[in-house]
Amino acid sequence: MKVLLTGAAGFIGFHLAKSLISYGYDVVGLDNINDYYDTNLKKNRLNILNSIGMSFVKGDLSNTELVNSIFNNTKLDYVIHLAAQAGVRYSIDNPFEYISSNIVGFQNIIEGCRIKGVKHFLYASSSSVYGLNTKIPFSENDVTDSPASLYAATKKSNELVAFTYSHLYGLPSTGLRFFTVYGPWGRPDMAYYKFVKNIITGDYINVFGNGKMYRDFTYIDDVVNAILKLIPVIPKIHGLGSVQTEIYNIGNKKPHSLEYFIETIEAKLNITAKKKYKDMQSGDVFSTAADNKKLKKITDETLLKNRKEVNINGNGTTGYVIKEGPQKGKVLKHIQIPTKNI
Numbered sequence: 001m002k003v004l005l006t007g008a009a010g011f012i013g014f015h016l017a018k019s020l021i022s023y024g025y026d027v028v029g030l031d032n033i034n035d036y037y038d039t040n041l042k043k044n045r046l047n048i049l050n051s052i053g054m055s056f057v058k059g060d061l062s063n064t065e066l067v068n069s070i071f072n073n074t075k076l077d078y079v080i081h082l083a084a085q086a087g088v089r090y091s092i093d094n095p096f097e098y099i100s101s102n103i104v105g106f107q108n109i110i111e112g113c114r115i116k117g118v119k120h121f122l123y124a125s126s127s128s129v130y131g132l133n134t135k136i137p138f139s140e141n142d143v144t145d146s147p148a149s150l151y152a153a154t155k156k157s158n159e160l161v162a163f164t165y166s167h168l169y170g171l172p173s174t175g176l177r178f179f180t181v182y183g184p185w186g187r188p189d190m191a192y193y194k195f196v197k198n199i200i201t202g203d204y205i206n207v208f209g210n211g212k213m214y215r216d217f218t219y220i221d222d223v224v225n226a227i228l229k230l231i232p233v234i235p236k237i238h239g240l241g242s243v244q245t246e247i248y249n250i251g252n253k254k255p256h257s258l259e260y261f262i263e264t265i266e267a268k269l270n271i272t273a274k275k276k277y278k279d280m281q282s283g284d285v286f287s288t289a290a291d292n293k294k295l296k297k298i299t300d301e302t303l304l305k306n307r308k309e310v311n312i313n314g315n316g317t318t319g320y321v322i323k324e325g326p327q328k329g330k331v332l333k334h335i336q337i338p339t340k341n342i
C-alpha cells in the first residue's frame with residue numbers, strides 16, 4: 001500500500017510516517033522543510049525516517065508542477081495530507097503563507113487525488129474550526145461558521161472543498177480535527193516547549209487569557225493510532241449530496257486550564273515560573289474540548305494486525321515482520337528514537 005504523506009518532516013508527520021512504515025506501508029514523504037521553526041529538528045526527523053526506508057521529496061505544495069509530477073510518477077493508494085502552515089498567532093502577521101500552503105497547496109493535492117482516483121484522501125483540519133462556538137464539548141455536528149483566525153478559516157475552507165470534491169467527483173475523504181497535539185519531537189512554537197525553556201532559563205512566560213483558557217491536549221501516539229485506524233475506513237455514501245466524506249474530532253474531551261498546565265510544568269521542573277498575565281490574544285479561543293464519540297466507534301483494525309512481533313537473530317533484539325502487502329516478509333527492528341530532539 002503506497003501512501004503520500006505531506007508534512008513528513010513535521011511533528012505529526014514524523015510520528016505517523018514511523019508507524020506507517022512499521023505496519024508495512026510504503027511511504028513517500030513530501031515537505032518543503034520551511035523555517036517556521038528550527039529546520040535542524042525537521043532534518044533530524046527526516047534522517048530517522050530515511051534510515052527506515054521512507055522515500056522523500058523536498059518541495060513546496062504550492063508548486064503545481066511538482067505536485068503533479070509526484071502523482072504522475074507514483075501509483076498511490078492513499079494520500080495523508082498534513083503539510084500546512086500551522087499556528088494561530090503567526091497567521092495574524094503572515095496571512096499569505098496560509099493562502100499559499102493551506103489553500104493553493106491543498107488544492108494541488110486534492111486535484112492530484114481526484115485525477116488519479118486515490119482510494120482515500122485524509123487531511124489535517126483543526127479544532128480551531130470551532131472558532132467562537134461556546135457549546136462544549138465541540139461535536140462534528142456543530143455549525144462551524146465563525147472561525148476566529150485566518151488559520152482556522154483556511155482549515156474550514158479545506159473541509160468545504162473536500163465536501164465538494166466528494167459530491168462532484170466521488171473522492172472519498174476524511175478530515176481530522178486535531179486538538180492541541182503534544183509529545184516528544186514536538187513543535188518548539190507550542191506553549192509546552194516555550195514555557196519549559198523560559199522556566200529553565202529564568203525568563204518570564206506570557207500567560208494569555210490570564211491563565212483562564214482551557215485546552216484539550218492530545219498525546220501524539222493517540223493521534224497516530226486514530227489515523228492508522230481511519231486509513232482503511234472509507235466513508236460510506238450518505239446525506240445531502242450523496243457524499244463520501246467524514247470529519248472526526250481527534251481529541252479527548254478533558255480540557256485543562258492554562259494555570260493547571262503551568263503548575264504541572266513547575267512541579268515537574270521543581271522551579272516556580274515567572275509569569276506575566278495578559279489578556280487573550282486576537283485569534284485565540286477561550287476553550288477547546290472534543291466530543292470524541294464518533295472516533296471511538298471506529299474499530300477497523302485490519303491493517304494494524306499486519307505485523308507480527310519477532311526476535312531478530314535470536315539475540316533478544318525485538319522487531320516485527322510484515323505479514324501482507326508489497327512489504328510482505330520484511331523484517332524491521334523496533335525503532336528507538338532518542339528523547340532529545342536535536
Ligand SMILES: NC(=O)c1ccc[n+]([C@@H]2O[C@H](COP(=O)([O-])OP(=O)(O)OC[C@H]3O[C@@H](n4cnc5c(N)ncnc54)[C@H](O)[C@@H]3O)[C@@H](O)[C@H]2O)c1
Pocket residue numbers: 006007008009010011012013030031032033034042059060061062081082083084085086087100101105124125126127177178179180181182187
Ligand atoms: N500539532 C497540533 O497541535 C495541531 C492541531 C491542529 C491541527 N494541526 C494540523 O496538523 C498538521 C500537522 O501539524 P504539525 O503539528 O505536525 O505541524 P508542523 O509544522 O510540525 O508540520 C507541518 C509540516 O508541513 C511542512 N509544510 C508547511 N508548508 C508546506 C508547503 N507549502 N509545502 C511543503 N511542506 C510544507 C512544514 O515544513 C512542516 O514540516 C497541520 O496541518 C496542522 O495545521 C496540528
